[in-house]
Amino acid sequence: MLDPIVILVVLLVAVGAYVLWRANEIFCLSVRDGRVLVVRGRIPPALLHGIEDVVRRTGTRRATIRAVAGQHHARLVLSGTDDGTAQRLRNVFGTHPIQKLRGAKLPEARNLGQVLGIAWLAWLLVDRGRG
Incomplete structure (x- = not known):
């Protein structure tokens, strides 16, 4: 059986790595x-609407879109999109300076999945709320 201290250390390292x-x-x-x-x-709401428009027009069914901050600019990290859709998303994203991204407000109504940052739980709770 594992020592509780070892388990605690492993959990703390995992949480620290996740946060970083x-x-x-x-x-x-x-x-x-x-x-x-x-x-x-x-x-920013304008960026979200632009991304929703690209997703709707391109028929994207399933994807993850992340914005990651660098030293002087931000970039998109995409999964689940084709090259054309990725370029359209980058074009929309490029019209929003990093200062506006960092200054955006948090969404007012967030469910537990959104607070914890867990996509499947966020979707489950959003879909349950609509049903």
Whole structure:
């Protein structure tokens, strides 16, 4: 059986690594069935509407869109999109300076999944709230 101290140390290291990995993340969006959900972070409403428009027009069914801050600029990290959609998303994103991204307000109504930053839980609670 493992020593409780070892388990505690492993958990603390895992939590620390998770926090550091997310430290430079500005926002994380999840796309499911053509709908966009803010999972973590803050995003200006105009940028969110632009991203929703690209997702709708391109028929994107499932994707993850993350904005990551660098020293002087931010960049998008995308998964689940084709090259054309990725370029359209970067074009929309490029019209918003990093200062506006960092200054955006948190969404007013967030469910537990969004507070914890867990996409599947956020979608489960959003879908349950609509049903």
